[in-house]
Amino acid sequence: MNCHGENNTPDDWPAGESVILVGHPNVGKSVIFGVLTGHYVTVSNYPGTTIEVIRGRVSVDGRTDPIIDTPGVNSLFPISEDERVTQRILLAEPPHIVVQVGDAKNLPRTLMLTLQLAEMEVPFILDLNMADEAQQRGISIDTTQLGQTLGTPVFCTNAVKGEGTAQLVTALETPRRSTLRVSYDPEIEESLLAIAPWLPATHIGARYVGSALLAGDDEIATWVTAARDEEALAQIWQIRDSLQAHYNRPLSYVLNEQRLQFAYRLADQVSRQDSSAGSSWGETLGRWTVHPIGGIPFMLLVLYITYKFVGELGAQTMVDLLETRLFGGLINPWIAGWVHAWIPIPIVQDFLVGPYGLVPMALTYSFAIVLPIVSTFFLVFSFLEDSGYLPRLAVMVNRLFKTMGLNGKAVLPMILGLGCDTMATMTTRILDSRKERLQVTLLLALGVPCSAQLGVILGMIAFLGPRAALIWGGVIIATMLGVGYLSARVIPGRGSDFILELPPIRWPQLSNILVKTLARLEWYLREVVPLFILGTVILFVLDKLTILQLIQRLASPLVVGFLGLPAAATDAFLIGFLRRDYGAAGLFALARAGAMTPDQILVSLVTITLFVPCIANVLIIAKEYGRRTALAMSAFIFPFAFLVGGILHFALRMFA
Helix, strand or coil: CEEEECCCCCCCCCCCCCCEEEEEEEEECCHHHHHHHHCCCCECCCCCCEEEEEEEEEEEEEEEEEEEEEECCCCCCCCHHHHHHHHHHHHHHHCEEEEEEEEEEEECHHHHHHHHHHCCCEEEEEHHHHHHHHCCCEEEHHHHHHHHHHHEEECCCCCCEEECHHHHHCCCCCCEEECCCCCHHHHHHHHHHHHHCCCCCCCHHHHHHHHHHHHCCCCHHHHHHHHHHHHHHHHHHHHHHHHHHHCCHHHHHHHHHHHHHHHHHHHHHEECCCCCCCHHHHHHHHHHHHCCCCCCHHHHHHHHHHHHHHHHHHHHHHHHHHHHHHHHHHHHHHHHHHHHHHCHHHHHHHHHHHCCHHHHHHHHHHHHHHHHHHHHHHHHHHHHHCCCCHHHHHHHHHHHHCCCCCCCHHHHHHHHHCCCCHHHHHHHCCCCCCCHHHHHHHHHHHHHCCHHHHHEEEEEEEHHHHHHHHHHHHHHHHHHHHHHHHHHHHHCCCCCCCCCCCCCCCCCCCHHHHHHHHHHHHHHHHHHHHHHHHHHHHHHHHHHHCCHHHHHHHHHHHHHCCCCCCCCHHHHHHHCCCCCHHHHHHHHHHCCCCCCCCHHHHHHHHHHHHCCHHHHHHHHHHHHHHHHHHHHHHHHHHHHHHHHHHHHHHHHHHHC
């Protein structure tokens, strides 16, 4: 192990009532949580927010205590909503045993958070995770010296392999408050002393509260006001204004700069790096993936492999095997014969095996068409997620997003939208302004296909070739850029800067990829398949009541005349209100049956990609921003999708 030293953890601090995990994003905090809890978790929103907090139980000193996995943070002086929630948990839930999970490869950055916990005066343990990656980079950390300096236990772990985690679990019984304090300028130290008498008596250290107030932390100001009074806060603001006069930069910047310098000095004292250690393949590849020039062919290669794996293996080979041979050749004929032989009621026969029957439509679509496509897509997505490439993809398209007035962080919800737009809408909370959150939510609902829909789209494009793929991608990207550009000027507010941490490039573990893929497939079977069945039932009822034929006639001028599609495509768009991927599956079935020309397939692809989001996404938008916003977005997206599809139809006819 590259981290060396021994820890003597005195027993002069009793174990608390709760264990709270704190750490930067991408440091393995969730893996540590799994080690401590045995993977039993409950997920719920923190009160008054949409931020998910994971809770579980952990055995400490013969009893079972609650454990909370807080959102990943860059600082305990919050900017984002995630950071505010983590701060609120630390402020509101004493007494604490805090486990800080840090990155052993980046000790100064880890120590920045450690120093804030020390100022909070909460008992904590420092776990330097990913010790194997630090060793590969020639980094050695003296945990004994660091622990003595901090006055708290310090451990190195490789959580994925379980190395060092047993000692960490044992140390939960004896956490300690850190005795280390950052040395600020004399003027700042005097101001902190002057503020202290005006602060409420609390389990949180006065030094942390005072520095947060000097930095202008509104959350702490509200918290102090609730415990004291307006007069106390007025005295504090007077002290802060007097201190600000000594500096030509904001106090928040000054405090952070001095804290960072202190962290670097401490890191230099307790760690060293072997200069002879060469760059690992991951570091070299990581640099190339974000290179302004070299990163482009790598990105195109990733997209090409995804297209081949999902579009050809999943959507052609596997779908042909399941739909044509298994369902078409065996399952559907056998069930149809059994139904006609044993169920003499015509309407029940139609409900089960008729044109809009559960077996030939709902089950065939769900298991023979969409399942093999989403399975291959989930495998690719899990691989890219665990490899660390997705944030790098965000960096590569950052300049493109700037044209829409968006923060580069917006790329991450958009990428996550390729998995599920509903979940991605919830992750827009990482953006710093309501303007950006609304913009990204609109773009997610408009033109980011979820995994099931994207898989089907890739399968249809595979029938058409590179030209169609370029046209489809070009129209969607141009539409997104245009809507993003205009929405940036219509929606009031301002954007923010792009700050994104890049995790190291890793070779993903096969077991992790399989677990994630199986979890997502379980979600598909639990959440999506029932909606496919419900959609089929709706079509069956509409068909029997002759309402479906009426809708087809009413929609004919739009679907047939304006989009140039066959009347049968109306069914796909109709059920697309329920789920876009079901609508895409209906178009996929028409394409495989030869019911549409290549140009019609292309028009239908563009229209269904820009179609209204699924019901679940609309409900999440209503929950996040209100019903009026959700209705306004849907009212815009529906006619706009048909407008773009119609323009493409006439353009293809003109240049045919």
